[in-house]
Amino acid sequence: MSGGAATVNGATAAAAASGGSAANGAAPAPATIFMEPTNEVVVQFQNISCWVPQLDMGKKGLPEPLKGLVAPKPALQAKADMRQVLFNISGECEPGTMLALMGPSGGGKTTLLSILGGRAPKQTRQEGQVLFNGHKLTKRIKRQIGFVLQDDLLYATLSVHETLFFAAMLRLPKHKTKAEKLERVDSVIKALGLEKCRDTIIGDHLRRGVSGGERKRVSVGHELLINPAILLLDEPTSGLDSSAARKLLMLLRELASSGRAIITTIHQPSSFLYSQLDTVLLLSQGHPIYYGKGGEAAAWFQQLGVPCPFGVNIADWILDLASGEVVGKQKTGEDMRLHLVACSEQFLQQEPAGYAGGAVDVPALTAGEPTVAVVTADGSAMGHRDGAHGGALVKRKGGLAHVDIEQGLSNGPSPHGSKGDLLDRSATTLAAERAGASRWGASYWTQFYTLFVRAVRVRRFETLSQQDLIQFIIVGAICGMIWWQVGQDKTLYGAQNARGLLFFEGLFLAFRCLFQSLFVFPQEHKMMLKERSSGMYRLSAFYLARTASDIPSDLSIPSLFIAIIYLMGGLRHGGYFFLNWLTVLLTTLVAQSFGLLLGATVMNAKTAQTIAAVIMLTFMLVGGFYVTNIPVWIGWIKWLSFLTYTFSLLMKIEYKGQSFWDCSLGDDKNFNPSDPWNYVASGQCAPVDDLNKEFHTSIDINSVPWEAAVLIGFLVAGRIAVYIALRKKTQR
Ligand SMILES: Nc1ncnc2c1ncn2[C@@H]1O[C@H](COP(=O)(O)OP(=O)(O)OP(=O)(O)O)[C@@H](O)[C@H]1O
Structure with a gap:
């Protein structure tokens, strides 16, 4: 699947990213990194469920006034006491395609993405499996995954170039010279259109730095340095204006087209952004309610009796459906949402291979009048089946691209080879990598030196040292x-x-x-x-x-x-x-x-x-x-x-070894240590025999300094x- 990027080549994407315009006739910068060959990896996930801890206030037995003082903390809980936030999610992302995880806030997108990237928080529990070309995640495979977090975690006081340079020094393999690493940084900067802000600091609320879009591109560049086979992004467009979001999506589109598997969560895409997505997995409170080509979502929901109204962005419409905000004549939005969940779950139950299966009778809604979904106590729902409209949609022609992980590719061919081929080819690549590649990019010394220099640079604006100096002197x-x-x-x-x-x-x-x-x-x-x-x-x-x-x-x-x-x-x-x-x-x-x-x-x-x-x-x-x-x-x-x-x-x-005089009987203010015996003779002072005794301490001043x-x-x-x-x- 080449996706909707066929019209966008590397140059235009680079131009789009840089704000330049190939369309205007300006010669686009050669964006070599887009065309780089990369390991082609099929990411498959099957029956992913996840439980998160409930907040245990841990203060049941406390007296009333103290209760507010104890911070809530996640308890170590048995699975039964935890809250399930993902329910049997399956899917896959092939090389060269872009899979978008969509859904309302709290739907489980970030949780699913972090499970796919092997970064689920420790306190959560998961079931199901994630496979990379048929292999479980290993540390070496993990090194081929670029993960862009929702909050760009970058050092505010480093410039764009420094940020990428330090990352390159640490992440690129040790056989590459420093010049090659610098070259790599430059090509990433160029490809992402960051030349203008190359020497601008990232910035934070205290110190102005690059713009939000540039910052996000730096985060992407940070991951692109390693030429990842898989790129996972959490809400890359959040906080960006429509133009910056568009440029970023074009960039991702282009990165995908050279063989990377890109999985991104996205909150509320415009219709243009939506059109750039190959596959959409729509989550509603942790349940999948649509999984298939972005362009076919409208048809799916139409068959279920909730067609997208004329003039409404399909992305907004499916989000409203997933949020339970679409109300039927006699049904609440929540009833409607549960029905859609029930349709999806029932469908997957009948056809575990997914929407690519044959004719399946989907519980459908009659046009304009939703059928009531029967909701069980645990939240799972079985749709009421009137069967009037169900079969038509799901006689898939390969559009809804869920594939059986065991049996290999069953849908249309990938431009990057059949999935079976990829599994074989990439299994070999990954095996070779396992044998040859080092777990760490840089050598130990390079890691230490780079991190040392970075730590010093990160604190270059700190005035604390000056304040310390003044404080210590005073x-x-x-x-x-x-x-x-x-x-x-x-x-x-x-x-x-x-x-x-x-x-x-x-x-x-x-x-x-x-x-x-x-x-x-x-x-x-x-x-x-x-x-x-x-x-x-x-x-x-x-x-x-x-x-x-x-x-x-x-x-x-x-x-x-x-x-x-x-x-x-x-x-x-x-x-x-x-x-x-x-x-x-x-x-x-x-x-x-x-x-x-x-x-x-x-x-x-x-x-x-x-x-x-x-x-x-x-x-x-x-x-x-x-x-x-x-x-x-x-x-x-x-x-x-x-x-x-x-x-x-x-x-x-x-x-130790010094002589002291006890002049408490006389005038010790005028005691002259250079002539002590004069005072002794006059009866005003006496030599101190044992200083330890005078100090009333157990320390023996004359002993060896074992301390x-x-x-x-x-x-x-x-x-x-x-x-x-x-x-x-x-x-x-
Ligand atoms: N570590 C955790 N501890 C407790 N609850 C969690 C944890 N991680 C996720 N959750 C809960 O799981 C649910 C899904 O969260 P998640 O962040 O995946 O949603 P999301 O779809 O990415 O939302 P958003 O679009 O707002 O980022 C939420 O209800 C969230 O509160």
């Missing part, structure tokens, strides 16, 4: 003034004061880092899911690149803060500064691991913040500065607090835990 200066040269005061009083500075130094940076890192993965979650579903990169490469890209700012600004308070606070001179610096930076990395872990575990920044506040306040209290005698039964918590080890280590660095090993252990374990959490959250 807080550092305030601390410096409050604790001015406290480290040089060798009295017990000075040592006590410096302890406060040491604790605050670790605490402030740990708090900052932890709270900042909570947002990293929740913000990236959707993008990760999308990109991982396309097999763009290894999770570990993403994880390492994303965290590594933060390191320069995570370490440089805190280093400045440490330097300010160290110098102003007059802490111990010499190489001790570096030990202090290393300890605090290690602490910030540990805190960051905690933050990343929390964020990755709950994938909700708000919830993560609440949990983090409780954890950090607890860690702070038991960290060794505020409370030294914690009741035994709760004392173990201090060993979980990384601040305990940081504080202990900082104290060792600052105090460093614990902090490193926390860091390593934390990073591994983050990876595991991420893996769990991005699994499908």
Whole structure:
């Protein structure tokens, strides 16, 4: 089936996409990617049913005032308790054709599309099978599927070229050189007519970028880079004006004509858009009510007694029928809708091979007066059969192209060969691919490097770093003034004061880092899911690149803060500064691991913040500065607090081997550390024998600094835990 695109060649489609006009006589740009050979894949789906979770408010036993506070969450439910949203849907899409999933909002189009693309959400349950040239979906086949989501998930701060370039670097095979990948990006930009906005950022509500139509074309281009055999699109025309929608459909039409199987959901197509569709699967509340050529829908519904009124767009009419908005003389719209569902279900029951079967007696409506459909309690309906008109329509001549998956092609020949041929040919291709192709496009190093550069570029407009810098300088200066040269005061009083500075130094940076890192993965979650579903990169490469890209700012600004308070606070001179610096930076990395872990575990920044506040306040209290005698039964918590080890280590660095004087009996303000014995002799001061005792702490300041090993252990374990959490959250 070549579809309605016969009049549109690659050049005109490119011109249409670019807004140019072959019709105007301008020389169209050569759109090579449209003509590219691709694997030809027959997509078949049979008896697809799907159940989604009901919302379990999970708050039955709560006191009344608390009920509103508990967010509803999908419960883990048995299938019987779930809501069925798709009912035995079958169909197929051959290479070179475009199948449109139509239906009113909530009809199940997106759900069906995501099942076809192997991207159904984890919490849903499905039955039935989806086959690609007779094979079940594998990761390698999945890499040949381009999936364009309804919401274009693109980085707002990257330009069109950068977006496609990074995708090309990750998705194209490693044997291709960078120059070849760049060439590919350029040809996609050209073919999609994106030259004008090549260097414009994608944009978002804060920063203006490309137009909606251009944005959608970038999303399509993102998938075209890999020359997909199958292209799935969810509402590609939503939010576009009629001209942009028309250009996009022409583009898809052309992509199909070079052998791709294109399946798209579409909400309310104009009559022109509708005419571009080869096959239409119309869903009504998860039930198929029409499956066949777009052009034959009018005849089908006419036979069922609901002809499309003169002058009404057939697409609007069938949507009204599917929504239950067409009312009969004595029947409600819902009765009418149920009748159409019943006709379709009964028909498929009699002829499981679909509408391509022979004469089938369809329960029909008499003209102008719908027959009542008998609806059973579970929503399935059996049409009342008067048989007056039924047989005629369904003596198909191959128009309604449902085919039997087991028996091969039964309808008109495809320009790309018979379906039997395709199944054989493509089975061989896919087998060869299985043997030869790598699961990943780029090598590990390329993945890491590309993701690293991308992560840096994505945040290039962030002013946060500047604000951070100012904040750290101001807080550092305030601390410096409050604790001015406290480290040089060798009295017990000075040592006590410096302890406060040491604790605050670790605490402030740990708090900052932890709270900042909570947002990293929740913000990236959707993008990760999308990109991982396309097999763009290894999770570990993403994880390492994303965290590594933060390191320069995570370490440089805190280093400045440490330097300010160290110098102003007059802490111990010499190489001790570096030990202090290393300890605090290690602490910030540990805190960051905690933050990343929390964020990755709950994938909700708000919830993560609440949990983090409780954890950090607890860690702070038991960290060794505020409370030294914690009741035994709760004392173990201090060993979980990384601040305990940081504080202990900082104290060792600052105090180990230093002499201090207890001048509490005399005038310690005038104590001169360079001549302490003078004060001792005058009875105003006494040497401190055991600083540990004075601090009332269990920390032995003179012992080896084993805490460093614990902090490193926390860091390593934390990073591994983050990876595991991420893996769990991005699994499908
Ligand atoms: N993960 C889910 N959890 C709960 N309900 C779901 C889930 N996924 C889909 N549903 C429900 O399934 C039904 C079909 O949803 P779907 O998104 O497939 O409809 P649609 O036809 O694509 O609608 P629209 O045109 O508005 O995008 C809806 O009632 C929706 O609420």
